[in-house]
Amino acid sequence: MRPGRLTTPNVAGLVLLAALALLALAAEWVAPYDPAERTGAPFEKPGPAHWLGTNDIGQDILSEVIFGARISLQIGVLAAALSVALGTTVGLLAGFFRGALGVVLMRLVDMVLVIPFAPLMILLAAYLGQSVWNLIVVIGLVTWARPARVIRAQVLTLTGQEFVLAARALGAGPLRIIATHIFPGIASLAMAQFVLAASSAILVEAGLSFLGLGDPTQKSWGTILFYAQARNAFLSGAWVWWVLPPGLMITASVLAFALVGHSPHPSAART
């Protein structure tokens, strides 16, 4: 992920991501209808008025999918930001203070990695209630351990380097060393972790919303599919316009972030 050394997959991911972000930002102008309004009869087939037909209560599916970009990307990006911010903080502390604090933090990281994240997130989201912010918090709170581990490993390498020892010998305090010497060394790694976290957060959000934990007033792609599933859209021809488009958008977003974060050495980015 060094700038100036973008691979073909990186560029493809960036282009795809830019297109999706543009769609999300321009949703008001691009979408033919307000997705919350009933602009047609229920279960309409695709036609000139509704290119992707209407859902069970007569809302335009195309408009839902376009506005869904806003909700899905927003949750993915903010949840990933929270996850990596937490992970970076824990990783920095655990790597720098290798005494009791470091040991306790790493025990915590190991524990969070083992606890099955899916049922825990479902439980938390069910308790907190259906809202966009609750999903962001739940995903961020449960997925920070992986970035923490990666960041800590890098901090461990950095603290052993001569320039850090030199700074220490010159009497620099821990905060100063972290801010001026360690942080710049982990910033690009944290960025790469953020991109990967966003990729998986979008997928996780889709899954949680599909189980009925999404905000029914602000439908993400996963929430659209929750309703499609609840109304058995995949048992009729409706799957072509009601199930296929939101799923393609989820796949495109997850793939876009994965491609941007793609490194030529796949094993290195994952551990």
Add this chain to the structure above:
Amino acid sequence: MFRLILARLGQHLFVLWAAVTLNFALPRLMPGNPLALLAGEDVASLTTIQREALMATVGLDRPWPEQYGRYLERLLVGDFGYSYQRNKPVIEILLSRLPWTLLLAGTGQILATLVGLGLGALAAQQAGRAGDMTLLGLAVFFESLPAFWVGMLLIAVLAVQVPLFPTFGAVSPWEREVGLALALDVAHHLALPLLTLVMVSFSGTFLVARSALLTVLGEPFVVAAHAKGLSKRQVLFRHVFRNALLPVVTVFALNLAHAFGGATVIETVFSYPGIGRLIYEAVLNRDYPVLQGAFFMITVIIIVANIAVDALYPWLDPRVRQAAMQAEGAA
């Protein structure tokens, strides 16, 4: 070695304790009526007697440490709470659903590992060339697919448009088959959910297997094995696979959590009567005791799997055995 296993066991028990404590604390910390958070949204429709019985068992009016003590006591005797919506103890509901999830997630995880290992070997053999690149691209693509969406598409195409497979359930309703007919019926219902799970979960193993194989293929002992005239097959199975197996076993345990997560949405799509579908129904009804029980039970399964993998390591890799012995000697 014994000491090492004990230390790891301690870690696992710690995770279990954390899950239990989380289950205890969450309904008591969340905003809202704690009784509703403990018993599910149906609490309003409980009779006075039921409500009093619930208050007495949970002991909401008692101090926290006492509540916690009672909670642990009840867990130890297998009391996971009571689902008022289903009028059954949670443990009973979970145990009746567990076999189906174990069947789906278990076979799915094993198949995904085999597929990942096979494709990883295929990719490693032609590292850097077109075949390898194609497989890598496919792995990234399949990893990006939402599992439930793949399931919905498979039903639409392979169960509705071309009715090859059933659209829902784990066995045919209204038919009471036995023996081989039953096994075939179960397999027929399992096929699509299983295919979905394998499609979305093989890539983790694939990437790890590929890079592990690439590392091992460059080792001097592989060159030596070739040099002493062993056939390609012998080198691959006796020398390469065996050494690349360790990281694959490690991701097997890690991916198991993913398999259960995937199974949750896949069972929902296919109306498969496992714990995943149960979780979906419990979410819709806000049946919190069932959600808590499911979380606890899946944690226990993951931990048991981790312990099994820990026990497998020294057997798979003599280096681990030796390191453990040395640590023992030093201690």
